[in-house]
Amino acid sequence: MFFKKNKKRIFLDYASLTPIDENVLAKMKQVQKKTFANPSALYGEALIARDIIKESREKIAKILHSQKEEIFFTSGGTESNNLALLGIYEFCTRFHLVSGKPHIITTTIEHPAILEVCKEIEERGGEVTYLSVSEDGLVSLTDVRNALKENTILVTVSYANNEIGTVQPIHDIGRVIKDFRQKNSTKFPYFHTDACQAGLYLPLDVLKLGVDMMTLDGIKMYGPRNVGLLYVKSGVEISPVIFGGGQEKGKRSGTENTAGIAGLATAFEIAEKMREKEVERVGAIRDYGIKHLLKSFSDSTINGSIEHRLPNNINICFPDLDAEFAVVFLDVWGVSASYSSSCRTLKEDSSSYVIKSIGKEKCGESSLRFTLGRESKKSDIDTLIKILKRVVK
Amino acid sequence: MFFKKNKKRIFLDYASLTPIDENVLAKMKQVQKKTFANPSALYGEALIARDIIKESREKIAKILHSQKEEIFFTSGGTESNNLALLGIYEFCTRFHLVSGKPHIITTTIEHPAILEVCKEIEERGGEVTYLSVSEDGLVSLTDVRNALKENTILVTVSYANNEIGTVQPIHDIGRVIKDFRQKNSTKFPYFHTDACQAGLYLPLDVLKLGVDMMTLDGIKMYGPRNVGLLYVKSGVEISPVIFGGGQEKGKRSGTENTAGIAGLATAFEIAEKMREKEVERVGAIRDYGIKHLLKSFSDSTINGSIEHRLPNNINICFPDLDAEFAVVFLDVWGVSASYSSSCRTLKEDSSSYVIKSIGKEKCGESSLRFTLGRESKKSDIDTLIKILKRVVK
Numbered sequence: 049m050f051f052k053k054n055k056k057r058i059f060l061d062y063a064s065l066t067p068i069d070e071n072v073l074a075k076m077k078q079v080q081k082k083t084f085a086n087p088s089a090l091y092g093e094a095l096i097a098r099d100i101i102k103e104s105r106e107k108i109a110k111i112l113h114s115q116k117e118e119i120f121f122t123s124g125g126t127e128s129n130n131l132a133l134l135g136i137y138e139f140c141t142r143f144h145l146v147s148g149k150p151h152i153i154t155t156t157i158e159h160p161a162i163l164e165v166c167k168e169i170e171e172r173g174g175e176v177t178y179l180s181v182s183e184d185g186l187v188s189l190t191d192v193r194n195a196l197k198e199n200t201i202l203v204t205v206s207y208a209n210n211e212i213g214t215v216q217p218i219h220d221i222g223r224v225i226k227d228f229r230q231k232n233s234t235k236f237p238y239f240h241t242d243a244c245q246a247g248l249y250l251p252l253d254v255l256k257l258g259v260d261m262m263t264l265d266g267i268k269m270y271g272p273r274n275v276g277l278l279y280v281k282s283g284v285e286i287s288p289v290i291f292g293g294g295q296e297k298g299k300r301s302g303t304e305n306t307a308g309i310a311g312l313a314t315a316f317e318i319a320e321k322m323r324e325k326e327v328e329r330v331g332a333i334r335d336y337g338i339k340h341l342l343k344s345f346s347d348s349t350i351n352g353s354i355e356h357r358l359p360n361n362i363n364i365c366f367p368d369l370d371a372e373f374a375v376v377f378l379d380v381w382g383v384s385a386s387y388s389s390s391c392r393t394l395k396e397d398s399s400s401y402v403i404k405s406i407g408k409e410k411c412g413e414s415s416l417r418f419t420l421g422r423e424s425k426k427s428d429i430d431t432l433i434k435i436l437k438r439v440v441k
Numbered sequence: 442m443f444f445k446k447n448k449k450r451i452f453l454d455y456a457s458l459t460p461i462d463e464n465v466l467a468k469m470k471q472v473q474k475k476t477f478a479n480p481s482a483l484y485g486e487a488l489i490a491r492d493i494i495k496e497s498r499e500k501i502a503k504i505l506h507s508q509k510e511e512i513f514f515t516s517g518g519t520e521s522n523n524l525a526l527l528g529i530y531e532f533c534t535r536f537h538l539v540s541g542k543p544h545i546i547t548t549t550i551e552h553p554a555i556l557e558v559c560k561e562i563e564e565r566g567g568e569v570t571y572l573s574v575s576e577d578g579l580v581s582l583t584d585v586r587n588a589l590k591e592n593t594i595l596v597t598v599s600y601a602n603n604e605i606g607t608v609q610p611i612h613d614i615g616r617v618i619k620d621f622r623q624k625n626s627t628k629f630p631y632f633h634t635d636a637c638q639a640g641l642y643l644p645l646d647v648l649k650l651g652v653d654m655m656t657l658d659g660i661k662m663y664g665p666r667n668v669g670l671l672y673v674k675s676g677v678e679i680s681p682v683i684f685g686g687g688q689e690k691g692k693r694s695g696t697e698n699t700a701g702i703a704g705l706a707t708a709f710e711i712a713e714k715m716r717e718k719e720v721e722r723v724g725a726i727r728d729y730g731i732k733h734l735l736k737s738f739s740d741s742t743i744n745g746s747i748e749h750r751l752p753n754n755i756n757i758c759f760p761d762l763d764a765e766f767a768v769v770f771l772d773v774w775g776v777s778a779s780y781s782s783s784c785r786t787l788k789e790d791s792s793s794y795v796i797k798s799i800g801k802e803k804c805g806e807s808s809l810r811f812t813l814g815r816e817s818k819k820s821d822i823d824t825l826i827k828i829l830k831r832v833v834k
Contacts, residue, residue, distance in 0.1 A: 064479040086457040091772035123516030126695035161685035273698035274667040292519040292554035302519035305666040379484035
């Protein structure tokens with residue numbers, strides 16, 4: 049193991065995973081003690097479990113400004129994205145709801161949990177348009193508008209990018225889609241957003257956002273593992289991806305994880321309560337970090353928009369740096385960071401397709417991502433810079 | 442709430458869900474403390490997580506007599522069954538591995554997490570044969586043999602039934618399938634078994650069982666919720682059901698639940714250690730229960746084989762009983778039981794298709810399932826009989 053013994057490590061990879069909040073753990077423990085029963089059973093312990101799930105659904109719905117019936121619990125963000133995309137695709141295909149190939153619009157910088165599903169949809173006979181983004185990492189409304197076709201069933205754009213933290217104009221894309229629907233008197237396309245990275249920092253009001261489906265995940269919100277959700281607007285019909293006992297109104301079979309669901313609701317409540325202050329606090333550290341990193345390393349550049357950016361995301365290109373080596377080096381000195389999304393780091397191609405997509409081809413192998421969280425402090429940045437100076441030329 | 446206050450309840454529905462073992466909870470807590478990192482990352486905390494997952498995989502593989510590379514973690518039994526069935530079906534379909542419609546053989550008494558997937562496969566263009574079972578609830582080897590065809594890609598038979606506890610002759614079915622493969626010089630069909638109900642009580646040696654795929658679930662083994670596995674024999678190729686970051690060697694994308702996986706391994710180890718003694722202890726209570734229930738209620742009959750039966754399953758038909766009412770009545774008096782599988786109890790049709798399938802049409806609405814577990818005692822049966830006498834005529 050690379051750890052320096054007895055030294056507190058600095059964790060700067062909160063975008064890949066957040067620890068579980070103590071209050072979430074306490075809630076889960078409390079629920080586990082109260083009832084372990086299968087919520088589908090008929091006796092008292094099961095009724096308690098059903099009540100807990102109902103109450104959790106209500107708590108989350110309140111935060112999303114949705115109806116509780118519009119919240120579907122899943123095993124996490126990846127599954128929610130699969131359910132949204134494959135769900136719409138299979139439903140439209142099976143019932144021949146559009147003429148021609150069902151068509152989906154997305155962007156080139158989506159998370160693999162979107163891109164790989166899109167590839168699968170192409171395999172199944174669907175059509176996918178991958179919109180490129182600006183140098184800032186932003187998708188253009190005109191591009192979305194121009195890509196819309198009669199057979200477009202879905203537009204899916206992540207609320208905030210997992211690598212460079214770019215926040216997309218979700219509300220405006222929603223407007224473009226609504227205009228198209230009205231003009232063509234059609235209910236298609238639906239609009240889905242993967243909000244996994246946005247959960248802690250951005251407004252989650254689905255009505256204001258104008259989305260039909262939204263993915264959220266406990267592991268990015270100091271919540272439980274293997275518990276996420278998909279918001280599905282009432283009236284939007286999707287096929288299930290997992291078949292069985294018919295839980296979650298048939299949209300997601302499998303025994304419900306009562307304690308996990310209660311823990312997720314607690315994580316949402318805590319996030320909601322902390323949102324405003326954390327955006328400010330973490331945002332200040334981010335601004336401090338970006339400013340001092342760019343100043344400390346000549347020719348270094350920020351990847352992605354500064355203005356439209358998650359308050360916890362720093363992503364810097366250090367020309368000629370071997371980012372993979374740098375991550376290992378930082379680890380030796382007690383800093384946990386990432387050189388693209390962690391979902392990609394074990395793949396053979398260690399470069400970042402997101403950074404290449406914003407036109408910074410050479411930065412694809414020489415950029416580092418530092419993402420902040422509840423434990424982050426300004427002094428972490430100072431330490432980081434000190435250590436980075438040993439590896440960045 | 443229906444509970445009698447201050448009275449210890451008797452839980453007789455362990456087939457629907459088991460509580461989490463204290464040692465499993467302790468293990469999960471320990472892992473959570475050690476590392477919360479995304480196992481795909483490159484720094485120390487992630488290496489620790491990867492090591493924990495590797496070690497857990499090895500522990501479970503040892504119990505299953507499999508290679509560790511043959512264990513794929515999922516979000517539970519339902520998902521594992523989906524992955525096995527849809528995985529094989531999609532792979533065979535996409536690569537045109539058989540001529541004609543891919544064909545699957547199963548039985549009429551499978552869990553909805555098998556039957557609903559089979560229905561979906563029929564929707565997608567596949568062919569499914571549903572073998573009926575004997576009055577004992579057993580599938581016949583001759584029926585399996587006769588159903589095998591050139592285009593059969595999979596036989597899926599549950600190790601033990603979730604309602605009536607019938608243990609199927611998995612090893613013998615495996616032999617029939619192997620003979621067919623040899624005679625026809627083909628690798629098809631593969632053989633899958635849903636072993637969720639068997640995990641605590643039956644041998645899990647995949648080599649001796651002769652299966653190519655096997656489903657197991659933490660929630661039936663005093664393990665964590667939302668964590669299960671699919672054993673997939675090396676060489677068996679399946680398509681994923683959930684697409685994304687490519688975790689679990691591409692077979693199951695989504696960030697791994699490190700603590701949950703470690704908890705599952707602990708649950709397996711505890712189950713393995715307790716297996717022999719619990720089979721004997723619980724089996725004695727079951728025998729006592731069956732004997733005294735049948736004696737206490739005239740015209741009552743046992744559903745399913747007595748000989749080939751899970752040691753924890755009692756399923757009795759009480760003629761003219763309204764089973765749904767009886768479950769609620771038992772609940773009032775502090776006993777948790779079930780009148781079919783709990784996955785079915787919230788559906789409109791409250792009768793048991795399993796019991797109807799063994800030719801006891803009238804018993805479909807008047808049977809009760811009592812399933813035993815680690816907390817069960819002989820005196821539970823005595824109390825149960827006393828209470829039942831108030832509701833069974």
